[in-house]
Amino acid sequence: MSLTPRTPQYRSGRAEEGYTQDELREMHGEYPEDDPQSSAAPLLSAGSPRTDEPKGGKAMAATAASKLPIVFLSFVAGFIFFLTVVEYRRPGTLEWYLGIPIPSFEQMPASTGNHDDLNSSLIISYENYTSFPLSTHDYLVECYKMHPGGFMPSTRFWEPTAAGLMDVVHGEDKDVCSSTITYMLDGKIGLVADLALMAQAAALARERNRTFFIDDTYWNRGKWLDHFQDVRETQPGPEPGCKQPPPQEYVACPRHARHWIITSRTAKFHFGQMYYEHYENGYAQNTNRLKPIYDFAAGSLRNTIIPNIENARLISSARAEVAVLSSMYLSVHLRRGDRKPSSYAYHGGYVPTNDFVDALDDAARRLQRGDHPSLVYLASDSPTALEEISTLLPSVYSLSRSANAELKSLVSPGEYFQRDFDKYDLETRIRATRGMIVDFALLSGAWNEAGPDAVVCTVSSAVCKLSAVALGWEKAFGxxxxYGLIDRQLMSWVDVDQKGRIIPEWAAFDLFN
Known part of the structure; x- marks a missing residue:
């Protein structure tokens, strides 16, 4: 004998039994007339007229109506709580939706040099500092004071919080640029890692119509002009000839300050997820989403960050030597030192040299239509790695193999460890920086129409990231x-670290703690 569960659905559908009178009364809220424990009508208070009307629709409607105020108040309380959470997590959102204008730095009243015309609670004070500009560490400390979480919350990237604009007090010199973005160098990260961040900062200056500056006060690689052209000439900005602001007016956080300064240490407050959300193509997928940020970097590398006459001459000499060997070449960058691969497959070690050779052979078949590359330009911070890969390739060129003594002197003094770089004397550091600039130009084709047919590198390296920019979008990714997936047949940017295991495969820059 099979059993059927007694569910409400089963009970309501049993056609073979029907319902008893008692069940019908129970369903309609009625009780048998002979039940002494029940009543067909509700209990009445003394003096109330008796009614025999059964409990029905009118009574239920009255009950529901009596609960409406409670429901309404609960809804209002929940809505207010929701607004509170939104305002806490994304300050300024409510003002934006309600159409309440949030002031920008352009709307700030001109300062008279004292605090009388500014809200004292919004003034950033540097009274504990005695020298300016502050060090990159001090700017980091100031950002953490304002944003302990390590990022700058805001409704949108360029909108200040609802609390208002925070800034230092400004002077009255009318010749000072009205608004600026300055990138500060200190050499706490590698050269190309700095250039990748600087490229975004310069692009923001163009986009926001601000004047762009470089501050090299604490740079351990010499002066900016020792290596590159003056950015006031390559990117003069909206007020050509205006004066650089006094260093005591630089502000690292918030970014809405009139004279915003960015360093590799404070970049994480500004170039994180909110930056991508604001500037990437939200309608595209994977690598395609990053096209606007890629274009930012490409514009800066093409028009703003340009080698000076001395370095341009060294680059030209290296290219001339390569041209004598072959009209076509591939390039490879082997990063050693303190930059390990990001793929867990190489956890604790480096990408094997044979992986680079295999990638070069594949690129030669795809792009040069040969089994082996005709010529390979080698760049590495490791003399040992250079020698090892040289023995595995038929034809190679590197600065270490140059017939030009001046070029040969630019070879990296050893594997690059950030903590050890300052141990070299200034002349050695300047020379090593020149060598990296020449290597990057030949590796990627930067600052020249001609370049390699492909670059093989590890995406964990900033050199690799920026090489994709120098190659050009279509040449790099095919x-x-x-779906934003890189074309495996036509790509010229070859990553042998992650090898397509992450999406998006390319990144514009690194952020540092």
């Missing part, structure tokens, strides 16, 4: 499909 014809990306609608």
């Amino acid at each position: 014809h990306l499909d609608k």
Whole structure:
């Protein structure tokens, strides 16, 4: 004998039994007339007229109506709580939706040099400092004071919080640029890692119509003009000839300050997730989403960050030597030292040299239509790695193999460890920086129409990231499909670290703690 569960659905559908009178009364809220424990009508208070009307629709409607105020108040309380959470997590959102204008730095009243015309609670004070500009460490401390979480919350990237604009007090010199973005160098990260961040900062200055500056006060690689052209000439900005602001007016956080300064240490407050959300293409997928940020970097590398006459001459000499050997070449960058691969497959070690050779052979077959590359330009911070890969390739060129003594002197003094770089004397550091600039130009084709047919590198390295920018979008990635996936047949940017295991495969820059 099978059993059927007694569910409400089963009970309501049993056609073979029907319902008893008692069940019908129970369903309608009625009780048998002979039940002494029940009543067909509700209990009445003394003096109330008796009614025999059964409990029905009118009574239920009255009950529901009596609860409406409670429901309404609960809804209002929940809505207010929701608004509170939104305002706490994304300050300024409510003002934006309600159409309440949030002031920008352009709307700030001109300062008279004292605090009388500014809200004292919004003034950033540097009274504990005696020298300016502050060090990159001090700017980091100031950012953490304002944003302990390590990022700058805001409704949108360029909108200040609802609390208002925070800034230092400004002077009255009318010749000072009205608004600026300054990138500060200190050499606490590698050269190309700095250039990748600087490229975004310069692009923001162009986009926001601000004047762009470089501050090299604490740079351990000499002066900016020792290596590159003056950015006031390559990117003069909206007020050509205006004066650089006094260093005591630089502000690292918030970014809405009139004279915003960015360093590799404070970049994480500004170039994190909110930056991507604001500037990436939200309608595209994977690598395609990053096209606007890629274009930012490309514009800066093409028009703003340009080698000076001395370095341009060294780059030209190296290219001339390569041209004598072959009209076509591939390039490879082997980063050693303190930059380990990001893929867990190489955890604790480096990408094997044979992986670079295999990638070069594959690129030669795809792009040069040969089994082996005709010529390979080698760049590395490790003399040992250079020698090892040289023995595995038929034809190679590197600065260490140059017939030009001046070029040969630019070879890296050893594997690059950030903590050890300052141990070299200034002349050695300047020379090593020149060598990296020449290597990057030949590796990627930067600052020249001609370049390699492909670059093989590890995406964990800033040199690799920026090489993709120098190659050009279509040359680097081929014809990306609608899903933003890199074209494996036509790509010239070859990562042997992650090898396509992460999406997006390319990144514009690194952020540092």
